[in-house]
Amino acid sequence: MKLFLAGTALALIGAAPAQAQSPICGGISVVGEWVGGEEAGSDLTSAAQVFEADGRVPIAGHLVRMFSLSGATDIRIDVDAAPSGDPYISIYDAGGTEVAADDDSGENFGSRIQTTLGAGTYCLAARSYESGVTDVSVRIGAADVFGDTTPAATPQSSSPSGTEGGASCFTPGMARLGDGLTPSDLTGGIFANLTASESPALGFSLAQETPLSVIANSENGDPLIRLLDANGAVIGENDDFDGLNSRIDLTQSLQPGDYCIEIEDLNGADNAIEVGVEAFDPAADRLRRLNAAEYAPTSSDSVMVTDLGTLETALLHEVQASGDASWITIDLPAGGLVLTEVIGDGFDPIVTLFDRVGRRVAENDDGPEGLDSFLATRLLPGRYMIAVRLIDDSSGPVRLLMERYVPAQ
Incomplete structure (x- = not known):
């Protein structure tokens, strides 16, 4: 970086x-x-x-x-x-x-x-x-x-140019991350530490086509970012991608030219924010989305999946939960109503249910009472995948309870 x-x-x-x-x-x-x-x-x-x-x-x-x-x-x-x-x-x-x-x-x-x-x-x-x-x-x-002299991405320390006056996008004095950037320049990422009042905009230019990610992280602030092209058109905007941090992933290559990141802080203007750009990494992006339970993993994904076997009547399983999803599979021998509860014991869990082909069937956070999660779902026979995670960056044990009820004959 x-x-x-x-x-x-x-x-x-x-x-x-x-x-x-x-x-x-x-x-x-x-x-x-x-x-x-x-x-x-x-x-x-x-x-x-x-x-x-x-x-x-x-x-x-x-x-x-x-x-x-x-x-x-x-x-x-x-x-x-x-x-x-x-x-x-x-x-x-x-x-x-x-x-x-x-x-x-x-x-x-x-x-x-x-x-x-x-x-x-x-x-x-x-x-x-x-x-x-x-x-x-x-x-x-x-x-x-060092015996091995394999080169790596070289960190650099500098100050973006034009930081006086809090200039906005494409105005005189606008702060800049860099000019003529290539994909190799962006491999480790280029970032600036700033506040929204000091630098409400960061400009940069690309020398080659490249997909990239725009990132804003802050411990105390709530950054909102927009990426603009040279004509002032908004290419992407994000707030709260990960907690209060923001991220814009541009999977399609941006054309060479000038761009600007607009920066707002919804929690005040003087909080330290790290803002920058890096080359878009499809593998890292997929892992982030799996950790957020945006979709279910396949056999080619390098995530751990715990198989709890067949859900006959009920099962209780302890999960060491964190902000990244823990993945669990169960098999239903017959259709019926399935109740799924995640008991947090002080933590705030969220549960997501996927069917055998990876379709999202249901998701719940904080229901019906308190911070625990609850699903009541009518399901067909087959294999299902459950994602359990916490809504913040804490970690600790939670309990997964699943019960199956069959229709009366």
Whole structure:
């Protein structure tokens, strides 16, 4: 991911030594470890070896590793889940400014950063898209001491041009993400950190036809985005694609030319928002939609499906639920009325029912009372698939209860 920083609103994550009482890297965390065990042994510029700094990313948290540079140095960081998972990483300087970030530039959903940094102290923050803890291997060092020199998407840090005055689309002073962008430029994504008051518009131009995604994420804001062409026509608009975050996926290639992203914040104008564009990834898009239970998986999809067998009368099954759908199959030996309940015990679940060919049969959230989900569906014999997920990013156990009633003879 190429990261461009604009304005003063930054999403900060940092670290300090595990034993330290005073936070560093922006004052966000006091839990972290030097890659060399101590500050004196953690200078990548002078080290002749790659540091191994494996660890565990906690649920909804981050793993922090610290290092120093005694001079400007080309560095490389590889973070891979062990044995599986999807980590993403950021580098922060001593003041808490994010100077590089990446997701999926390595192999098998691993993350890799290759960039040049000046002398100073830095923090690596590794996070994970997984709903549970994620064990990760961390390799960090000067780029020239890595045996494998396979290039990866190179994160960059810069400020979009024309950020003064909060200029709107296609007006003088409009902030820009980049010009003459190609599909390879967009592979890692190009993003800006800003507020809607500072930069209500971000312009960019494409040098080649390319499908792309426009993304806006914020911890405290509620971004709404529109993509406009050079004539001011709206190509796409989105609010609340994922929670309060927004996303526009353009599966058909955009033609070369000028474009602009309009940015509004429905929760105020001064919240930090990360806005950018990246190459549209069909595989990642399908996985996102499967996780949201927009449609049922097929045998070629790499999602786990739990088969509960035949529903004779009733079954009760505990599901470790998260914001990503958990998939379950059942078989009905005969037609009848099927009641489906998901009991959240404090969580807010949603349940979706699909038939054997993947058609959505029914869906419910919060019914008939409280946060639990309930379906009453008349079904024919056959195989059915159930998706259970939580409406937010929390995770925890919920109970799936299914009961089958047959017509009186």
